[in-house]
Amino acid sequence: MAIRDARDLAPGEELTADICIIGAGPAGIVLGLELARTGIEVVVLEGGGEERSDESQDLYRGENIGEDYFELDLTRVRQFGGSTNHWEGYCRPLDREDFDRPPAADLEGWPFSRSELIDHYREASRLCEIDDSLELSGEHWASRVGAGLIDMEPTTVRSEVLFRSPPTNFARRYGPELAEADSVSIYLHANVVELTWEQDRVSSVRIAHFNGATQTITASKFVLAVGGLEVPRLLLVSPGPHGNGIGNQHDQVGRYFMEHPHLITPHLVTHDLDQFSFYTEETVIENTRLIGILTLSPELRSARAIGNATAVLQTASNFGQRWSDADPLGKGVRSLVGGLNDLTSPEQELLNVRFITEQVPNARSRVVLSSHHDPFGLPRIALDWQLHPIDYHTIRKAVETVGTQLANAGLGRLNAPTHGGLLPYRILGGNHHMGTTRLSEDPTRGVVDASLRVHGVENLYIASSSVFPTGGWANPTLTILALTLRLADHLKESSG
Ligand SMILES: Cc1cc2nc3c(=O)[nH]c(=O)nc-3n(C[C@H](O)[C@H](O)[C@H](O)COP(=O)(O)OP(=O)(O)OC[C@H]3O[C@@H](n4cnc5c(N)ncnc54)[C@H](O)[C@@H]3O)c2cc1C
Incomplete structure (x- = not known):
């Protein structure tokens, strides 16, 4: 199906799909491509357009309240293809020891070894054209x-x-193939502003437009692929069962933010x-x-x-x-x-x-909601980067x-x-945003389990560097893609 513009949807219109992917950076695009091969009905909601726009980019503005850091709207790109519209293309898997060594005596690291990701890393390398x-x-x-x-x-x-990598622009390189898949619908300018909660699960998401119109997308499963700073924001602005953010029952969402100093x-x-x-x-x-x-x-x-x-x-x-x-x-x-x-x-x-x-994960380094709001009325983020x-x-x-x-x-x-x-x-950062919904089998120490499903939510998954429990020094995109491919396998099996 072709790429569509969500601004053409009628106000209040409702869409349905088996799986709804939120965000079409490299993670969202690759997940969509993988699921397209199975015939599962997928809708991809991308907030940006095919070109960069000030209106969309402005939604990424936020505050730095910790270590000196890049302006938050300059450290990522809110456009179809995400930050691969602007990345440098350096690629490397994490080291074997990064997976094997816990970051601290009282904090677990990765719950699986690098060998479990090897085939996915190889496929990720081919996608990055290395x-x-x-x-x-x-x-x-x-x-x-x-x-x-x-x-x-x-x-x-x-x-x-x-x-x-050449560097591969994921929208230009893989967007056309995704658009041709019969079972996939891609909507651009589809700004997701809330995940709606209903009985242990996310029932739908709401998208909003600058003219005030909104629509609802209902699906059996949802995957957040909006990047390492925006994933915690979307969870925190969605009240969920406890009113303090979906997946945040143990005050873990947004914590353990890591960069590569x-x-x-x-x-x-x-x-x-x-x-x-x-x-x-x-x-x-x-x-x-x-x-x-x-x-x-x-x-x-x-x-x-x-x-x-x-x-x-x-x-x-x-x-x-x-x-x-x-x-x-x-x-x-x-x-x-x-x-x-x-x-x-x-x-x-x-x-x-x-x-x-x-950077070792530490709970004080975190993304929180700011008192400033964006044009949709959502709190912007404040990044408290702490070394x-x-x-x-x-x-x-x-x-x-x-x-x-x-x-x-x-x-x-x-x-x-x-x-x-x-x-x-x-000390500078590297535009690498990791750890804010960290992977931990213990729901009191992290946000997603080993299948990348949000603890306590039946049908919500995350494809992002936000799940990294540790980040080594390697540039993150190859590992994001390897994890996304692993998640695709899980979703295919559980949806089959
Ligand atoms: C200048 C620069 C250089 C970089 N160089 C490298 C490098 O050399 N090597 C490397 O590995 N990494 C590099 N990176 C980081 C790399 O670009 C990211 O790791 C990668 O793009 C993350 O992919 P992602 O799909 O998780 O998120 P993103 O690329 O951030 O994509 C997220 C997508 O979600 C969309 N979105 C956001 N919010 C919403 C919403 N509410 N509703 C709907 N859609 C939404 C965005 O528009 C975007 O398309 C660089 C980044 C920058 C900025």
Whole structure:
């Protein structure tokens, strides 16, 4: 069926389907495609249109009341295809240890191992148009192109790779196929504003338009696929049986928000940038783009009791700048590396090192409803991003370890401000919104069970990074898609 515009529906009109998917970013689109193969009647409700619009994007505005963070309407895209209209395409599965290790003594991690997701990860890789071998070893890929690797102690720091999708725009790449499926109806400009509760289940959802009209969609099952910040919002604005949000009987909805704290430090390298080329320049092998990275070994992480982390090297020119006297940050770098030679010497080059780290889940880091409202009268969100001392410890240890290894290998010196709050470098996020409806078999410690069904709600599921119980350091979309494919299998079986 073609893609339709919900604004053409008559006021008060009612639609029905077997399964209603809310949100058509990569998760919603892939779930729709999978279910289309079974003939189950599916309706997909997408709030945005085919093009970006200020009106739709404005609904994503909110407040930051915790750590400094991106404006909430700039860290995601409210349009058919979701944030893949704007993503960078970096893809990587979580590590095996991310699944196996609980984040804290009193908090469970993933209830299944990575091996359970392997086939789904492979399919997710094909959807992102990257190599589906899940081979992450730097040695494997460098040897295929005859590139050299940095010599490090493998029990400490390893050379691995990060894949890069073209980047696939999921609306453009898969929207037409979804639109052609007989059993799927896609409605754009369908802003879901409430999930309606009736006897242990969601009976329908209400969509609203800027002209005041509303419609109702009734289905046997509902799947929330509106992204990691909006999933908790939709649950919290829907009163449910206790009046404080659907699935929120234990005050868990919105808690455990996790990002991937990023820290960028400059690294001084002597002589020869060529020896870093596998890490600073993308390699293309059989249509797959990838880049070398340095990761902390599981042994080191376990011994130091720190989270997962990686270092991505970028030449200053790749990074869009060379440090110079005219650059205020360049002057800061000069004073911090005082004692080393003049940075403008022809024998010396600067690399930027981007550390991407794991944040442990903590209940104080959360999404709550704000006192400000959107044009539909719904409370906007307030993001209270809170880092834990372990997160700073992880960042410091990652910087120290990689710096020491580079120095030991005689490759240069890392400017490593590892004292106190790591000033003068700001900790940034990565536009990755995880953990706000975390997966836990215990309903008092999370919001969804292992099948991604909301605890205490018979027919409501979530396809999003909001369910991640831990997030490693890897960019989330490949894992979102693997989980979505796993959910599709579950829905096919239980609806068959
Ligand atoms: C600048 C940028 C760069 C990024 N780079 C990377 C990267 O390199 N690698 C990576 O893995 N990830 C990256 N990401 C993150 C990645 O884009 C997300 O992980 C991914 O898009 C999440 O998919 P999703 O389907 O869960 O949610 P989204 O993509 O957020 O899609 C949610 C959909 O729901 C719709 N929606 C929202 N609210 C409603 C409502 N009330 N009613 C109906 N529909 C609604 C939205 O319009 C949207 O289409 C990046 C993000 C940004 C912003």
